[in-house]
Amino acid sequence: MLTLTCPVCGVDACETELAAGGEAHLKRYGPGSTDEQFEDYLFMRPNVKGVHFERWRHAMGCGKWFLAARDTATLEVFGTYAAQTTEPPAEIINAIKAKRPDWSLT
Amino acid sequence: MRKYSAFAVAREAFRHHKGWERAWTSPEPKASYDAIIVGAGGHGLASAYYLGKNFGITNVAVIEKGWLGGGNTGRNTTIIRSNYLQDPSAAIYEKARSLYETLSQDLNYNIMFSPRGVIMLAQTHHEVRGYIRTAHANALQGVDTRFIDKHEVKKLVPIMNIEGPRYPVLGGLWQPRGGTARHDAVAWGYARACSDMGMDIIQQTEVTGVRRECGAVAGVETTRGFIGCKKLGIVVAGHSGVVAEMAGFRLPLESVPLQALVSEPIKPCMDVVVMANTVHGYLSQSDKGEMVIGGGTDSHNNYTQRGSFHHVEETVRALVETFPMLSRLKMLRQWGGIVDVTGDRSPILSKTPVEGVFINCGWGTGGFKAIPGSGWGFAELMAKGHSPLTAEFGMERFKEGRFIDESVAAGVAH
Numbered sequence: 001m002l003t004l005t006c007p008v009c010g011v012d013a014c015e016t017e018l019a020a021g022g023e024a025h026l027k028r029y030g031p032g033s034t035d036e037q038f039e040d041y042l043f044m045r046p047n048v049k050g051v052h053f054e055r056w057r058h059a060m061g062c063g064k065w066f067l068a069a070r071d072t073a074t075l076e077v078f079g080t081y082a083a084q085t086t087e088p089p090a091e092i093i094n095a096i097k098a099k100r101p102d103w104s105l106t
Numbered sequence: 107m108r109k110y111s112a113f114a115v116a117r118e119a120f121r122h123h124k125g126w127e128r129a130w131t132s133p134e135p136k137a138s139y140d141a142i143i144v145g146a147g148g149h150g151l152a153s154a155y156y157l158g159k160n161f162g163i164t165n166v167a168v169i170e171k172g173w174l175g176g177g178n179t180g181r182n183t184t185i186i187r188s189n190y191l192q193d194p195s196a197a198i199y200e201k202a203r204s205l206y207e208t209l210s211q212d213l214n215y216n217i218m219f220s221p222r223g224v225i226m227l228a229q230t231h232h233e234v235r236g237y238i239r240t241a242h243a244n245a246l247q248g249v250d251t252r253f254i255d256k257h258e259v260k261k262l263v264p265i266m267n268i269e270g271p272r273y274p275v276l277g278g279l280w281q282p283r284g285g286t287a288r289h290d291a292v293a294w295g296y297a298r299a300c301s302d303m304g305m306d307i308i309q310q311t312e313v314t315g316v317r318r319e320c321g322a323v324a325g326v327e328t329t330r331g332f333i334g335c336k337k338l339g340i341v342v343a344g345h346s347g348v349v350a351e352m353a354g355f356r357l358p359l360e361s362v363p364l365q366a367l368v369s370e371p372i373k374p375c376m377d378v379v380v381m382a383n384t385v386h387g388y389l390s391q392s393d394k395g396e397m398v399i400g401g402g403t404d405s406h407n408n409y410t411q412r413g414s415f416h417h418v419e420e421t422v423r424a425l426v427e428t429f430p431m432l433s434r435l436k437m438l439r440q441w442g443g444i445v446d447v448t449g450d451r452s453p454i455l456s457k458t459p460v461e462g463v464f465i466n467c468g469w470g471t472g473g474f475k476a477i478p479g480s481g482w483g484f485a486e487l488m489a490k491g492h493s494p495l496t497a498e499f500g501m502e503r504f505k506e507g508r509f510i511d512e513s514v515a516a517g518v519a520h
Contacts, residue, residue, distance in 0.1 A: 001415060002406075016416050020405035022360070039505040043358035043449045047347035049409045072361075073409045 002070075007080050009062040021055030024067045025087060049073050051096055051103055053088055056080075069096060107302040110214055129294060130301035135308050138334030139167045141488060142326060143341055144313050144349060146170035148179040148289075149466055149473065150341035151296035151307075152481020153488070158303040160482070161489035166305040167335075168297075169328060171312040175293030178343050181411070181443035182474040183366050183388060183400040185379050187224040187284035189251045191240050192510050194498035195452060196247040201495060202479025206287060209478060215295030217287045218393070222378050224284030225259060227428070229273040229384040237279040251281045265375050270427040273385055286379060286390055292477055316353040322461035323353070338463045339488055344409065344444025346467035355459045357467065358449055358504045362403045363413035363442035364471050365421075369435040371395030385424030397435060399425065403445065403471060413442035445470050450509035455484050455496035464488050465501065 002015040023045055029037040052072045057065050067085070069078040069092050078095045081088065088105065096103055108114065108127055118125050141157060143150045146168045158164040168174075186206055188199035210217050228234040237253055244251040256268045259278045268275035297307055308330070315327035316338065325334035340349050344361045371394050381388040388400040401421035404414050418440055426433045448454060448468040453476070455466050466484045469476060483495030498510060 015414055023407075035505050039358075043504045044356045045347075045358065045360050046351075046356065047360050047407065047446075049345070049348055049361075052407055054406065070406075072407045075408065075410060 002075060002077070004056060004066075004068050004077060005080050006058040006061060006064070007066050007082055008058065008064040011058070011061055013058055013061055017058065017060040019057045019059040021057055021065065024053040024055045051078070051100060055083070071100075107298065110216075129298040130307055132309065133306045135167060135169075135306065135311070135328070135330055135333050138325065139306075140165040140335070141337040141339065142166070142333060142335040143168045143339040144326065145177075145340070145342040146174035146293070146297065146307055146309065147177050147341065147343060148175065148293050148296070148477035149343075149469070149480050149484070150339070151175075151293055151300060152477050153339055153341055153466065153484040154300045154305055154481075155296045155303075156481045156485035157489060158300065158305060160485060163489060164303045164305060166300070167333065168300065168305065168307045169311050169313055169326070169333070170307070170309045173309050174297050174307060175290055178443040178445065178473060179289055179293045179477075181366065181441055182289055183390065183398050184286045184289045184474060185224065185284070185381070185388065185390065185400075186219070186287060186475040187281050187379075188249050188475070189224070189226065189240060189244055189279055189281045189284070190249075190512060191243050192452075192512060193243075193247060194510050195512055196244065196249050198479045198483060198495050198499075199476055200247070200249050200479075201482060202476045203283065205478035205482065207283075209287075209292070209295070213295035213299045215291060215298055217291040217295050219285065219287040220393075221283050221285040222390075223262070223280065223282045224379040224381065225254075225262060225278040225280050227259070227275055227380060227382045227384075228253075228277045228279070229275060229382060229428075231276070233384060234276050237277070240279055249281070250283055251279055254278050254280045262378055263376055263380060265431055266380070266428055267430050272427060273382075273424070275428065284379065286392075289474060292474075296481075313349060313352070316349070316460075316463070318354065318460060323463045336462060337488055339466060339484065340463065341466045341484070343467060343469065343473065344446050346446050346465065350458075350465065353458065353460050353463050357454070357465070357501065359446045359454075359468055360407050361409060361444050361446050362406070363408050363411060364403045364445045365401040365413040365417050365440065365442045367399050367401065367418060367421075367437050367440040368392070369397040369399070369432070369437050372397070372435065375431070382425065382428060385421075385428070387421040387425040389425060389429065396438065397432065399437075403447070409444055411442045411444060445473075447471070449504060451512045452510035453480070453499055454501045455480065455487060455493075455499040456501040457487070457491070458501070
């Protein structure tokens with residue numbers, strides 16, 4: 001079973017305790033943006049087979065949102081981090097690169 | 107191709123069964139084709155079959171990464187129904203269901219279509235209202251369904267406990283002409299018919315790139331070299347996003363595993379298909395006697411063909427209340443298939459930004475029932491550039507906000 005460490009309360013939470021919130025770091029465009037940009041924000045997903053950044057909520061625990069880096073092909077978890085970031089922090093990137101030397105953040 | 111018939115069985119019986127031919131050939135790929143279909147699952151093979159049968163386009167290759175019918179075609183719970191709420195969905199699924207009725211004869215291959223009837227249980231008052239609405243919609247769409255009360259449900263499925271404490275059965279949406287078919291046979295039958303028309307089914311060959319020239323498709327790079335084509339159909343379900351990226355466009359899809367499991371075989375006890383959407387489980391009995399149980403999808407993106415274990419527990423726990431006898435059954439196998447889910451839970455059958463590339467994906471958790479209709483419509487779209495069956499399923503609908511919202515209409519199970 002998938003286990004993620006909630007960075008807010010520090011609990012190792014198993015999947016049944018968590019609610020998945022889809023892809024992380026989506027860019028929301030402001031007033032004056034095009035239909036394409038809005039479609040991108042709402043629907044278009046790279047749907048990566050590999051390293052995936054995603055949102056989770058510790059629904060049956062502290063109730064807070066956080067982010068995780070996980071491999072969708074192997075279910076390996078690289079780490080979790082606070083939701084208040086616009087891009088993955090350096091230690092997460094390093095943790096991924098340690099195991100996936102060819103991988104780069106696009 | 108030698109026809110399968112009672113006479114052929116008798117003839118072979120006298121020849122120690124040495125005269126049977128291979129059902130399909132495994133040729134070396136040619137340098138180029140009029141059309142290439144990527145993905146030899148049910149939808150891909152059906153698309154190729156109707157390209158040949160309805161439009162005379164037989165210079166076609168179907169390229170498959172693994173073996174044919176080895177993806178979700180071999181991993182579903184084989185339910186066939188067409189009781190959808192929205193008009194475009196009802197049209198394509200009803201077309202598929204009606205093609206299934208005569209598919210064994212069309213293909214000269216027994217797909218074991220069993221129109222045993224499908225009940226979708228209403229276990230909350232909300233569902234009762236929803237299904238009565240669907241029954242009215244189906245009447246207008248020409249789909250034969252009706253709402254039945256709990257006593258009729260009990261009469262159809264005597265093993266059901268309709269007075270469960272949490273989810274009592276209040277009634278059901280009954281489609282007498284729905285049912286099941288042998289899933290592998292659907293892929294094999296289409297493959298045999300395609301091969302007979304001179305199409306090449308190329309297995310164990312992975313597409314690694316899509317070559318474009320001046321914005322139009324020129325062919326595909328594969329693990330067995332470059333193969334040219336004028337038209338390309340991408341029909342790869344869970345991996346649609348991966349192939350679309352090779353062609354240079356993105357899709358509004360996310361991939362999750364959907365699980366199913368089967369019990370040990372028991373004597374015949376239930377001769378219809380039952381779907382319980384509130385508790386999210388569906389159940390039918392296979393010809394071998396196994397209870398075939400469909401479960402839930404993972405909530406997070408996942409490409410492993412397993413799925414999370416707790417879904418099995420949730421599905422079985424919920425079904426045991428409605429089917430108490432299931433509690434004594436051992437489960438034999440559990441597996442998952444990677445399904446590609448769109449924002450409105452409806453498929454995408456569409457032209458793409460790349461000239462000559464067409465996409466058929468997003469069938470999510472309910473693709474098996476649609477195979478013949480999907481192939482029929484997609485072949486027309488590829489051959490003529492337009493099909494009345496697929497017109498509403500274009501990928502531009504997400505930008506235009508013109509959804510075919512089955513996630514609301516169908517609840518969860520598909």
